[in-house]
Amino acid sequence: MIKGDLLKIPKVLLHKFRINEIDEVVITGMGTCHTAAVAIAAIMNNHLAIKESKIRVKAYLASELSAFHIRENMNHTVLIAIAQSGTTMDTNVAVKMASEQGAYTLAILNKREGDISYLVDTTLYLGN
DSSP: OOOGGGGOOOHHHHHHHHTTOOOEEEEEESTHHHHHHHHHHHHHHTSHHHHHSSOEEEEEEHHHIIIIIOOSOOTTEEEEEEESSSOOHHHHHHHHHHHHTTOEEEEEESSTTOGGGGTSSEEEEOOO
């Protein structure tokens, strides 16, 4: 069952999807958060709406994302960072770099007000 803030997807982000402004979703994290990112990307890629769209869904280890996959123009990208505490430097650096290149950034975070929550456009909280 989905609870709490996870139901609060920002209208601005939904609008970007509706007008086909988003062509890529990148999901990232480190450790078990990266494992979750891989699983979520696989589920999303099998969803009919994604299959019928031109949206690419990819999962990257945050350290690899920041080193190899940040592009000069990420205006049509949504970056979803998965974090437990929100303090992992590799994840936070990848988010900051993607944001600076125009990506819409969203964190799925367990700890309220973790550091990453101050770096992203939107935070969806799980757990506490």
